[in-house]
Amino acid sequence: MLRVIESGQSREFLNELFDRTTTDYKEIYKVVEGIIENVKKNGDDAVKEYTERFDGVKLDSIEVTGREIEEAVARVDSDLLETIRKSYNNIKDYHKRQLRESTTYKPNGKNIILGQLVNPIEKAGIYVPGGKAAYPSTVLMNAVPAKLAGVEEVIMITPPNKEGKIQDSILAAASISGVDRIFKVGGAQGIAALAYGTESIPKVFKITGPGNIYVAAAKKMVSDFVGIDMIAGPSEILVIADKSSNPRYIAADLISQAEHDEMAASILVTDSPSLIRNVNIELKKITDTLERKDIILKSLTTYGAAIHTNGLQESIDITNEIAPEHLEIATVNPFEDYKKIKNAGAIFLGNYTPEPVGDYFAGPNHTLPTSSTAKFSSPLSVDDFIKKTSLIYYSRDALEATKDDIIRFAENEGLTGHANSIKIRFE
Ligand SMILES: NC(=O)c1ccc[n+]([C@@H]2O[C@H](COP(=O)([O-])OP(=O)(O)OC[C@H]3O[C@@H](n4cnc5c(N)ncnc54)[C@H](O)[C@@H]3O)[C@@H](O)[C@H]2O)c1
Ligand SMILES: N[C@H](CO)Cc1c[nH]c[nH+]1
Ligand SMILES: [Zn+2]
Missing domain, CATH: 3.40.50.1980 (Nitrogenase molybdenum iron protein domain)
Known part of the structure; x- marks a missing residue:
């Protein structure tokens, strides 16, 4: 179901993924x-x-x-x-x-x-x-x-x-x-x-x-x-896992985002080939039982992938490059591993924090940066609904003490009108 991409060969898939939302x-x-x-x-x-x-x-x-x-x-x-x-x-x-x-x-x-x-x-x-x-x-x-x-x-x-x-x-x-x-x-x-x-x-x-x-x-x-706020594109979920992870849980979580949209991206990143095999078996079993089967299949087979890495560090590096909207860390030590993540919209830790906990209930916002924009932007928050205004007051003494610096700067920019608005106050 998920195509398997071998260590060191993920470039082509990453390019397809990054181009996903520019198509039409x-x-x-x-x-x-x-x-x-x-x-x-x-x-x-x-x-x-x-x-x-x-x-x-x-x-x-x-x-x-x-x-x-x-x-x-x-x-x-x-x-x-x-x-x-x-x-x-x-x-x-x-x-x-x-x-x-x-x-x-x-x-x-x-x-x-x-x-x-x-x-x-x-x-x-x-x-x-x-x-x-x-x-x-x-x-x-x-x-x-x-x-x-x-x-x-x-x-x-x-x-x-x-x-x-x-x-x-x-x-x-x-x-x-x-x-x-x-x-x-x-x-x-x-x-x-x-x-x-x-x-x-x-x-x-x-x-x-x-x-x-x-x-x-x-x-x-x-x-x-x-x-x-942001342009939130089709949903993404990336799971970092190892041989200790539960394939049934991972498959269910990948499907949870695949069911949103044919263009959703569900990606497993792991160093365990047996986990990839077992997740693929579970994906098939679970999809057959669900209502939005057609959307799920289309999404898993279009932008779904299992990336087989040579170890945790490569899994982390690929994740930071993809900068997924949702990241689940299902490794043996999620509380250590999350500290190495630089780019992700939201991180879900361990076996009992599946992504839908965040979609519906936990409290953090579910509107998250997609399409790699987690490299520079953040979840929707109170900050999106406020704006800031700067306030500046100088007394006469304070202006006199700094006037030469300001005049020098303005004259260097060739803006003598600016310099003059300072000078005029001390004539
Ligand atoms: N990131 C998030 O937090 C989040 C949350 C919920 C949903 N989503 C995503 O939001 C998207 C919702 O999409 P949707 O389509 O279900 O609902 P939508 O409300 O975004 O779009 C429906 C509207 O699209 C317009 N439309 C449809 N066909 C059109 C056409 N041919 N020409 C012009 N306009 C047309 C119509 O006006 C229609 O009312 C999904 O991709 C879903 O995954 C994201
Ligand atoms: N996962 C979606 C954001 O990517 C949000 C959502 C709403 N309902 C269910 N899921
Ligand atoms: Zn969702």
Whole structure:
């Protein structure tokens, strides 16, 4: 099932993996550009037209009413509602530790005040995918850090089903996490509406949340104009394992991400050939029992691989180069091995921390950098919903003491107007 790549021969596979998300973008950009222009010009009418075309439903009103939310919450099974609440509390507890305060200080006791002011972004839009599956967990992962940061208006958009409805559990998660307004709009048209505003949908200052290739392309295209979090591509899971690892658990975990998307990447990195054989046997057995069998098979056979290394160090090096979204360390000594990882979105340690613990419940955010971007970016967090402003105060004495340095610097840059704004105060 997983193709086997021998030690030292992983280059070709890595190149394919790194190219995975660049394939279809040019054509998609053309489509998305048209959608964005139309929404910018025709507002709600364009949004409704695309909703009819892509989601198969004609809507008179695109905003979810308070009554719809109440009725949805009442219909959700009480155990599920309790689970969503527990998950909400775990996510809140984790993210509240990311909050930062504004700071000011006086350097070396001089009559100078410097500071960094922290303010929430006033209006944020969160995209919750709804095409192939519904994701109430993604509602929590976006809305909780936004609300903790102090965002006043959190506007959520998500595509409606063919009856023009949003899944009850999505509305329940939105209500529990304090989302302010919800619109039944998905795809590039939803992103354009949040970026430019329409008669019904408020323009926001930043858009977060994952989505398919149309959503990703639209986020990239509006990103000159409005903040975006990241372009979260198809899911990835990489498991580092050795001969002590449990092949059945590993197979189940690789499948957990393969079932998201045909383009998902599930990779086993190990120095044990017998483990590779046994994981492949288990993959087949487990896939046969699951609902999304076709997606899983396509994903495992396209971007799945078992990389056979010559030992733990090579496994670590390859992992750092791939910089996977999710990394499971299923070796005999995960608490030592994780310290050698430089690049990964989230690390899961040991036999009893399968990736879905993080997707749904533990608390850390499940929106993570994909496609090697963990080399330079981080999980979604409270930081995505705040911005900082610098604060500077110099007294007359402080400016007099430093004026010659500033004037010298400005004159060296040929900017005599800058130098003059200092000089003029001491004439
Ligand atoms: N990284 C994360 O945290 C995370 C979480 C949940 C989901 N995901 C990923 O998000 C993605 C969700 O994708 P999805 O498709 O299920 O839902 P989606 O909501 O992103 O996309 C559905 C929308 O795509 C648009 N669309 C579909 N076909 C189109 C076409 N031919 N032309 C123009 N627009 C079109 C429609 O407007 C539709 O409403 C998956 O890849 C999933 O793995 C990621
Ligand atoms: N694994 C996904 C992020 O890569 C998030 C998710 C939501 N629901 C299930 N999984
Ligand atoms: Zn998942």
